[in-house]
Amino acid sequence: MKAFVTRKIPDVGLQLLRAAGVEVTAHTEKRELAQEELITACLRHDALLSVGGRNKIDAVFLNACSHLKVVSLMSVGYDNVDVVAARELGIPIGHTPGVLSNATADTAFLLMMAVARKAFYLHNTIARGEWGFFEPTRNLGVELNGKTLGVFGLGKIGMALARKCRGAYDMPLIYHNRGRNEAAEQELGARWVPFDELLRESDVLSLHAALTPETKGLFNEAAFGKMKQSSIFINTARGAMHNEQHLLRALQEEQIWGAGLDVTNPEPMDPDNPLLNMPNVAVLPHIGSATVEARNGMAVMAAQNLIAGLKGEPLPFAVKG
Ligand SMILES: NC(=O)C1=CN([C@@H]2O[C@H](COP(=O)(O)OP(=O)(O)OC[C@H]3O[C@@H](n4cnc5c(N)ncnc54)[C@H](O)[C@@H]3O)[C@@H](O)[C@H]2O)C=CC1
Numbered sequence: 001m002k003a004f005v006t007r008k009i010p011d012v013g014l015q016l017l018r019a020a021g022v023e024v025t026a027h028t029e030k031r032e033l034a035q036e037e038l039i040t041a042c043l044r045h046d047a048l049l050s051v052g053g054r055n056k057i058d059a060v061f062l063n064a065c066s067h068l069k070v071v072s073l074m075s076v077g078y079d080n081v082d083v084v085a086a087r088e089l090g091i092p093i094g095h096t097p098g099v100l101s102n103a104t105a106d107t108a109f110l111l112m113m114a115v116a117r118k119a120f121y122l123h124n125t126i127a128r129g130e131w132g133f134f135e136p137t138r139n140l141g142v143e144l145n146g147k148t149l150g151v152f153g154l155g156k157i158g159m160a161l162a163r164k165c166r167g168a169y170d171m172p173l174i175y176h177n178r179g180r181n182e183a184a185e186q187e188l189g190a191r192w193v194p195f196d197e198l199l200r201e202s203d204v205l206s207l208h209a210a211l212t213p214e215t216k217g218l219f220n221e222a223a224f225g226k227m228k229q230s231s232i233f234i235n236t237a238r239g240a241m242h243n244e245q246h247l248l249r250a251l252q253e254e255q256i257w258g259a260g261l262d263v264t265n266p267e268p269m270d271p272d273n274p275l276l277n278m279p280n281v282a283v284l285p286h287i288g289s290a291t292v293e294a295r296n297g298m299a300v301m302a303a304q305n306l307i308a309g310l311k312g313e314p315l316p317f318a319v320k321g
């Protein structure tokens, strides 16, 4: 059985695949595979382990590679996959939920703090030789203690963030999901609110829903216009959920106070993007799950899904969508 892997992945995943007798070809060059190259490679393999969202596992790909026994994603997000087309073709799709929740929530927490204290911007001023003259009214941030955390999409990562914010800053939690999260209401006293109320009431608004047609571009001019002038916007979900021009304008016009982004629109972010030079903005290059622990765990889960798919068994971590 042969598997094609689209990136260098942690050894622990490769070892698991090889121990199961899977012959692995990994694309280890530091460049994106063109879609045609991916199809050509998959035609010579029985299974695909796909890393990152750049390659579209869309109907064109799936129809061209309908012989695949499984597509195993090394990510929890599956917005790059046409799940309906895969189901119709009988190709199971696997993903890696849970194991990266803590790391991704840490990233959201880190961005929240960095924005509140202008940390990335101030770091850069030192590097430019601009430490400057001490004045008690310069370089002021804001405190997070007791501020209201609003989570859009209160699932595994949102919950992990909410627990951190409760423990560190005793932050009350409001959230907007399509349905109620009763476990969160019991555990953290979370309060479900309509979308507009989430925008109006959050001191820190953090996005943790999947990218879908419903959530694409949802955080736009109209949404930023409803947020508090003192609020911080955090996106570690997917860049396409916010409109980056509208976000920039909202910051420039002081409709909101700051923003922290682990995901941008587009990725990579243009190095000339004015957001990178704003004091109340912190940007990271989509490193939400980039810890040794999370990435090893993801590689193991992706390998387990792939092996099960090759054996014709149900995937342990199947996309249900
Ligand atoms: N920056 C990074 O490196 C990472 C980003 N992610 C992103 O985070 C997302 C969330 O991951 P998990 O927490 O594991 O997923 P999850 O499925 O546990 O939670 C998502 C929550 O969003 C809610 N939701 C879905 N659609 C909604 C809508 N239209 N309106 C309101 N709520 C909605 C769901 O009910 C669910 O509670 C992933 O889909 C992925 O895009 C995940 C891992 C790493």
Ligand SMILES: O=C(O)C(=O)CO
Pocket (backbone or CB within 6 Å): 074, 075, 076, 077, 078, 100, 288, 289
């Ligand atoms: O898992 C995901 O969805 C990511 O974005 C990267 O870990």
